[in-house]
């Protein structure tokens with residue numbers, strides 16, 4: 695059951711030995727780019743892009759999210775999912791290289807890495823977009839043991855399928871890690887479901903505009919990565935827990 699803020703019951707799920715990070719909207723402030731281009735495209739059809747639709751798209755593979763977009767908005771007769779992807783591509787390609795880190799992402803990644811906790815990324819985004827989004831953050835992403843992207847051959851279906859998290863678990867040193875020992879960080883409803891479908895624990899860090907009904911599946915819900923307390927999950931605590939640096 696989800697909790698806003700610290701969930702003390704989560705300590706019973708530990709100890710956590712491995713951590714998987716989502717990327718868009720969790721480590722990188724990139725969800726705003728998708729929102730902006732989708733607002734622009736939908737305005738052409740005199741429609742408003744809102745957070746109930748955003749909630750159904752975020753975290754998914756591009757083509758899966760595109761199908762949701764054209765079908766849910768009722769524009770599929772005028773714009774196919776494939777054409778939607780082509781249309782938004784030019785705008786996204788200009789935006790992605792400007793991607794910023796989310797608050798607390800750098801501190802948490804460095805902390806876990808320095809303490810020898812194996813960490814990786816599991817993102818629905820495909821390799822070409824991944825490269826654009828991370829080009830200013832290569833040092834931080836180099837700390838990941840591995841990175842699984844949406845176009846990976848083992849990821850047959852996007853989130854909420856567990857495929858991507860199971861593939862990520864299999865690639866840690868020594869092979870498959872018990873899902874019960876893995877903590878996933880996610881921002882999207884589809885991603886939280888995918889992690890639970892993989893049998894893992896999930897800390898959700900949702901956008902404040904996301905309906906709180908989507909919090910229920912997560913084991914812990916935080917306003918920001920800055921609020922994460924590693925010791926709640928049996929992970930090494932921050933040396934100075936009162937210092938919240940980016």
Ligand SMILES: O=P(O)(O)OC[C@H](O)CO
Pocket residue numbers: 716717718719728751752753754755816817818819820882885
């Ligand atoms: O949230 P991610 O990192 O799985 O990315 C998914 C899409 O690229 C954006 O919603």
Ligand SMILES: [Mg+2]
Pocket residue numbers: 716717718719720752753880881882885
């Ligand atoms: Mg995400």
